[in-house]
Amino acid sequence: MSRNPKPATARLPLAEDVIRPSFRRERAAMKRGVWPVAGCDEAGRGPLAGPVVAAAVILDPKRIPRGLNDSKKLTAPEREALYHRICDCAEVAVAFGSPARIDRDNILQASLWALAHAVAALPVRPRLVFVDGRDRIDVACDCEAVISGDALVLSIAAASIVAKVTRDALMRQIGAAHPGYGFERHMGYAVPEHREALDRLGPTIHHRRSFSPVALAYGDIIAEISEAEAQLLV
Numbered sequence: 314m315s316r317n318p319k320p321a322t323a324r325l326p327l328a329e330d331v332i333r334p335s336f337r338r339e340r341a342a343m344k345r346g347v348w349p350v351a352g353c354d355e356a357g358r359g360p361l362a363g364p365v366v367a368a369a370v371i372l373d374p375k376r377i378p379r380g381l382n383d384s385k386k387l388t389a390p391e392r393e394a395l396y397h398r399i400c401d402c403a404e405v406a407v408a409f410g411s412p413a414r415i416d417r418d419n420i421l422q423a424s425l426w427a428l429a430h431a432v433a434a435l436p437v438r439p440r441l442v443f444v445d446g447r448d449r450i451d452v453a454c455d456c457e458a459v460i461s462g463d464a465l466v467l468s469i470a471a472a473s474i475v476a477k478v479t480r481d482a483l484m485r486q487i488g489a490a491h492p493g494y495g496f497e498r499h500m501g502y503a504v505p506e507h508r509e510a511l512d513r514l515g516p517t518i519h520h521r522r523s524f525s526p527v528a529l530a531y532g533d534i535i536a537e538i539s540e541a542e543a544q545l546l547v
Contacts, residue, residue, distance in 0.1 A: 333382060333464075339352075339467065343374070351369050351371045354368060354428075356384070360502045362496065367431040378399055386464075395471075407475065410423035412521045421448070425451070441454060
């Protein structure tokens with residue numbers, strides 16, 4: 314009597330490794346005798362309103378807060394808690410690229426300017442800076458650009474948290490000063506609520522005139538960058 318073979322058990326796909334930022338690059342620099350090492354990142358390239366905010370952080374190798382990660386992978390309460398831990402045990406500085414500077418220079422140049430000024434504002438001068446993205450910045454020390462650096466380099470991840478929390482707090486203040494736009498909820502991004510308010514109430518002094526939806530609200534024919542380009546920067 315033949316027996317029916319048991320159906321093969323389906324194998325679950327192997328879980329992908331979770332990529333978290335590490336202190337590997339900073340530690341390698343320390344072994345070469347290069348220290349202090351800073352990480353820097355910015356928040357707010359894509360919004361229609363508000364400044365772009367840059368942060369620079371020098372972590373203390375002996376007091377690194379647990380749980381540091383790319384700010385986009387953290388909840389708001391997690392970011393807030395880590396922000397305070399970072400400020401308690403690291404060297405931190407921030408700089409702001411205003412809407413006027415963004416309109417004058419374009420969002421990329423305003424971001425690079427803010428990143429460089431955040432590094433310059435650190436109370437301790439770094440000998441090496443890691444910056445998130447493709448572009449190096451104009452600083453008085455060595456600089457290495459790291460693509461997806463906020464997900465790979467611990468000091469950049471710390472800077473991403475500081476920049477995000479700082480900018481969100483500022484946008485809540487702007488929201489209180491300009492009720493009806495919802496800045497405290499969408500932080501200036503081009504969500505439907507914001508677009509509707511822009512059409513209904515018109516632009517504020519905090520809006521970026523070079524971004525297409527704002528330029529149209531002003532009645533401008535030509536914007537410095539297109540709406541599609543702006544979305545790529547989110």
